[in-house]
Amino acid sequence: xxxxxxxxxxxxxxxxxxxxxxxxxxxxxxxxxxxxxxxxxxxxxxxxxxxxxxxxxxxxxxxxxxxxxxxxxxxxxxxxxxxxxxxxxxxxxxxxxxxxxxxxxxxxxxxxxxxxxxxxxxxxxxxxxxxxxxxxxxxxxxxxxxxxxxxxxxxxxxxxxxx
Numbered sequence: 836x837x838x839x840x841x842x843x844x845x846x847x848x849x850x851x852x853x854x855x856x857x858x859x860x861x862x863x864x865x866x867x868x869x870x871x872x873x874x875x876x877x878x879x880x881x882x883x884x885x886x887x888x889x890x891x892x893x894x895x896x897x898x899x900x901x902x903x904x905x906x907x908x909x910x911x912x913x914x915x916x917x918x919x920x921x922x923x924x925x926x927x928x929x930x931x932x933x934x935x936x937x938x939x940x941x942x943x944x945x946x947x948x949x950x951x952x953x954x955x956x957x958x959x960x961x962x963x964x965x966x967x968x969x970x971x972x973x974x975x976x977x978x979x980x981x982x983x984x985x986x987x988x989x990x991x992x993x994x995x996x997x998x
Contacts, residue, residue, distance in 0.1 A: 847991040848921065855917035855987030860910045862979035870968070882906045888957035916945055917984045924988050934989035935982065942981020946973050 864881070871881045879898075882905030886894035889908070894901040920941055924930040930937045964972075 844993075847993070851921050851988045851991035852914055852917045854990070855920070855984040856910060856914035858983040858987065859917070859980045860913035862983065863913070863975060864906065864909055866971075866975050866979060870971070882909070884959070884962075885909050887959040888954070891958040892960050913980070913984075916980070917987065920984050921988045924992065930985065931989045931992045934985040938982040938985025939977045940981070941985055942977035942979075943973075945980055946976035949976075 868878050868881045871884075872878050879902045880895070882902040883894045883897065885905035885908050886897070886901045890897070890901060890904070894905070897904075920930065920938075
């Protein structure tokens with residue numbers, strides 16, 4: 836009986852992280868790719884820009900392989916971020932009970948973590964950002980990244996944690 840309970844819990848963890856990471860990654864990629872295309876660049880530039888974080892500007896010359904690498908990095912980031920939220924929610928159950936509020940705030944935290952720590956420490960070139968692009972990027976982190984992660988974690992948490 837104990838083994839079955841552990842297996843069910845393990846599958847809930849995997850499902851929470853999978854769906855939170857997948858949904859937020861897809862939404863972010865759709866938004867960012869549309870943004871790049873609307874500026875007149877080919878869609879491949881967006882995942883290559885993600886890859887610049889590790890490869891530098893040479894990723895723009897890498898074609899499809901660096902674009903695939905950029906997509907993989909995007910999902911690695913979203914799966915890890917969802918796993919962090921999930922792990923925190925095991926002790927801080929208010930993250931589950933108030934998933935909308937805390938998911939939005941988690942999106943804020945991710946935005947600042949990425950823009951103040953990760954990107955400056957990466958090999959990515961400095962891109963010009965307008966106020967409008969910064970505001971839309973901020974809102975995307977709230978509604979397309981943090982919120983889906985928190986809602987997926989809530990969806991796959993046990994009912995006893997919701998009380």
